[in-house]
Amino acid sequence: SQQGEEDPQALSIQEGENATMNCSYKTSINNLQWYRQNSGRGLVHLILIRSNEREKHSGRLRVTLDTSKKSSSLLITASRAADTASYFCATGNQAGTALIFGKGTTLSVSS
Amino acid sequence: GAGVSQSPSNKVTEKGKDVELRCDPISGHTALYWYRQSLGQGLEFLIYFQGNSAPDKSGLPSDRFSAERTGGSVSTLTIQRTQQEDSAVYLCASSFASGGRRDEQFFGPGTRLTVL
Numbered sequence A: 001s002q003q004g005e006e007d008p009q010a011l012s013i014q015e016g017e018n019a020t021m022n023c024s025y026k027t028s029i030n031n032l033q034w035y036r037q038n039s040g041r042g043l044v045h046l047i048l049i050r051s052n053e054r055e056k057h058s059g060r061l062r063v064t065l066d067t068s069k070k071s072s073s074l075l076i077t078a079s080r081a082a083d084t085a086s087y088f089c090a091t092g093n094q095a096g097t098a099l100i101f102g103k104g105t106t107l108s109v110s111s
Numbered sequence B: 001g002a003g004v005s006q007s008p009s010n011k012v013t014e015k016g017k018d019v020e021l022r023c024d025p026i027s028g029h030t031a032l033y034w035y036r037q038s039l040g041q042g043l044e045f046l047i048y049f050q051g052n053s054a055p056d057k058s059g060l061p062s063d064r065f066s067a068e069r070t071g072g073s074v075s076t077l078t079i080q081r082t083q084q085e086d087s088a089v090y091l092c093a094s095s096f097a098s099g100g101r102r103d104e105q106f107f108g109p110g111t112r113l114t115v116l
Helices: none
Strands: A005-007 A010-014 A019-024 A031-037 A043-050 A055-058 A061-066 A071-076 A085-092 A099-101 A105-110 B005-007 B010-013 B019-024 B031-037 B043-050 B065-069 B075-079 B088-095 B111-115
Touching: A005 A085, A010 A019, A019 A105, A031 A061, A031 A071, A043 A055, A043 A061, A043 A071, A071 A085, A099 B043, B005 B088, B010 B019, B019 B088, B019 B111, B031 B075, B043 B065, B043 B075, B075 B088
Parallel strands: A010 A105, B010 B111
Antiparallel strands: A005 A019, A019 A071, A031 A043, A031 A085, A055 A061, A061 A071, A085 A099, A085 A105, B005 B019, B019 B075, B031 B043, B031 B088, B065 B075, B088 B111
């Protein structure tokens, strides 16, 4: 079963604009991660935010976490064509043996 | 190597045949994971290995699926009597730690399996 659900499913923007993706989850978490996937192949870890953190920055990425609402958002500022990819949020399963991913948000950045 | 490697990158097989997919994790990573991603879907957990502990096989969809991890390193995912619904990208990941900590997982490029 899926823990995280991303919103929107697809997003198209112009270079230079900001992109915001949201993720909701169901159970309590220790942390939440965001991954990027290019061309339907391997995933790349972007950022991890712990349950006691509310906001975290990494370069052009800003992640927020609201544990009371069981939601997170990923903001990509000043987007580039190279940011075109699918973005997934992920949380740990109850057994601590795997990540549970949502279906992802497909971001298209046109120049 | 620098990252997780998987082979083959693409595999086309006929329904009913067995296939083996290989994963070489990052050296020193004690945890290894297999996931499956069907077209337009998120990733589905299949199996998890951690050191010498018994693997978590709870994600395997049927008894046609099995996996081994030899010597705490290389892993092989075997699918017997493949079906068309097994067509997907099979992703392997590894990490330094697991259990209570949800550490960053490093993913391989995946094997795209097509069952005709």
